[in-house]
Amino acid sequence: MTKVVILGGCGVVGRVVVDILNKSxxxxxxxxxxxxxxxxxxxxxxxxxxxxxxxxxANDESSIKNVIExxxxxxxxxxxxxxxxxxxxxxxxxxxxxYVDVCDDTGATYDALELDEAxxxxxxxxxxxxxSSPGITNVLAAFAANYLLDECxxxxxxxxxxxxxxxxxxxxxxxxYCMSNPIPMYLNGEARQIxxxxxxxxxxxxxxxxxxxxxxxxxYPHPEPITLPKYIKGVKRVTNKGSVLPERYYELTRKxxxxxxxxxxxxxxxxxxxxxxxxxxxxxAITYLIDQREKLLKEENITGARGSVxxxxxxxxxxxxxxxxxxxxxxxxxxAKGQGLGEGTGMPAAFGAILIQRGKIDMEGVIPPEACVxxxxxIQLMQELYQFDEKDEEKQSPIIFQSIDEEGNQKTLQLSxxx
Numbered sequence: 282m283t284k285v286v287i288l289g290g291c292g293v294v295g296r297v298v299v300d301i302l303n304k305s306x307x308x309x310x311x312x313x314x315x316x317x318x319x320x321x322x323x324x325x326x327x328x329x330x331x332x333x334x335x336x337x338x339a340n341d342e343s344s345i346k347n348v349i350e351x352x353x354x355x356x357x358x359x360x361x362x363x364x365x366x367x368x369x370x371x372x373x374x375x376x377x378x379x380y381v382d383v384c385d386d387t388g389a390t391y392d393a394l395e396l397d398e399a400x401x402x403x404x405x406x407x408x409x410x411x412x413s414s415p416g417i418t419n420v421l422a423a424f425a426a427n428y429l430l431d432e433c434x435x436x437x438x439x440x441x442x443x444x445x446x447x448x449x450x451x452x453x454x455x456x457x458y459c460m461s462n463p464i465p466m467y468l469n470g471e472a473r474q475i476x477x478x479x480x481x482x483x484x485x486x487x488x489x490x491x492x493x494x495x496x497x498x499x500x501y502p503h504p505e506p507i508t509l510p511k512y513i514k515g516v517k518r519v520t521n522k523g524s525v526l527p528e529r530y531y532e533l534t535r536k537x538x539x540x541x542x543x544x545x546x547x548x549x550x551x552x553x554x555x556x557x558x559x560x561x562x563x564x565x566a567i568t569y570l571i572d573q574r575e576k577l578l579k580e581e582n583i584t585g586a587r588g589s590v591x592x593x594x595x596x597x598x599x600x601x602x603x604x605x606x607x608x609x610x611x612x613x614x615x616x617a618k619g620q621g622l623g624e625g626t627g628m629p630a631a632f633g634a635i636l637i638q639r640g641k642i643d644m645e646g647v648i649p650p651e652a653c654v655x656x657x658x659x660i661q662l663m664q665e666l667y668q669f670d671e672k673d674e675e676k677q678s679p680i681i682f683q684s685i686d687e688e689g690n691q692k693t694l695q696l697s698x699x700x
Contacts, residue, residue, distance in 0.1 A: 289358035297627025357382040362389035383412035411633035412626035423651035430596035442588025443526025467519035508649040604687035
């Protein structure tokens with residue numbers, strides 16, 4: 282009997298992982314690990330006998346230890362990762378259990394990589410950051426760099442998304458966290474830490490294949506520039522930049538942060554009756570942004586999840602040595618229409634769990650996706666899930682693959698050309 286537990290299984294991302302692994306024949310028991318007993322038990326009862334709920338408190342090491350005991354694999358979707366990544370991964374390593382997470386925090390990535398030797402000694406695979414970005418971005422970038430190019434010069438990743446039905450305080454809080462921390466960038470062959478206040482010159486206006494016009498994207502503190510240069514020989518630049526829809530909503534978030542209104546230090550204010558009370562600017566900012574988001578979504582007629590992740594890889598083409606640019610776009614269109622951040626992050630994590638269970642990933646240690654995940658395995662799993670049909674607009678692949686030659690001629694290729 283193969284058993285997997287999804288920590289944070291009641292969350293937006295965790296629910297997707299639970300659903301996919303419940304449908305997969307690779308696991309005989311799927312456990313929802315979460316602090317929310319009411320929601321977890323309800324989910325388990327709706328999903329059938331294969332799924333059970335286990336209460337876990339991520340702030341309690343003994344609780345984590347008890348929940349993961351006897352599991353064959355742990356999928357960690359509990360954030361914020363800068364708080365929970367290291368203690369959870371440490372417990373998993375001690376228990377000698379294979380592991381997958383969707384960690385997208387830079388500080389937590391450094392913390393996790395420090396546990397590489399411990400994971401190797403435990404003889405386990407700890408797949409780090411197997412979401413959309415990081416995750417699929419790493420896998421496709423490495424595929425283009427290592428299999429389609431003789432020399433890789435640059436890897437630039439861009440992402441934009443919005444319109445999900447749920448966006449709670451944790452999502453906004455994570456954005457504030459990202460805006461407060463140095464941004465890793467790999468420039469001119471060197472790892473650099475760019476302070477947010479000095480990042481303006483790296484901003485760009487970018488086109489996405491499934492969205493009209495151009496969108497302003499900002500340097501984003503994601504882990505790809507930390508890990509990709511370790512596995513892509515000779516690369517000179519790796520960057521990650523992104524934004525959120527509606528753009529005015531993201532601009533408002535950035536302005537609130539710049540004004541210091543995301544501070545968690547209480548301040549004294551007077552209520553409408555003149556009485557003094559303490560308020561955290563952070564709490565006000567979160568509530569205000571949630572309220573304004575709904576208004577801006579309506580004004581811009583965004584009624585469902587939409588977005589795109591764009592991976593641009595440049596270098597010298599294999600065999601010919603000519604300049605070549607490869608672009609992979611992951612879009613919320615076709616077979617993935619209406620799918621948002623939860624699906625985009627949860628599905629790759631579930632795929633990572635399946636590939637480990639099938640023996641497709643057998644490297645030991647704490648390893649990023651580009652080091653151990655085969656792009657063809659991911660594409661084949663997506664084909665199993667989506668049943669692509671390029672002749673049917675409703676079933677077209679969520680991955681669009683394009684090539685630009687040295688004269689600027691662009692063509693769209695079929696994924697079948699890669700399989």
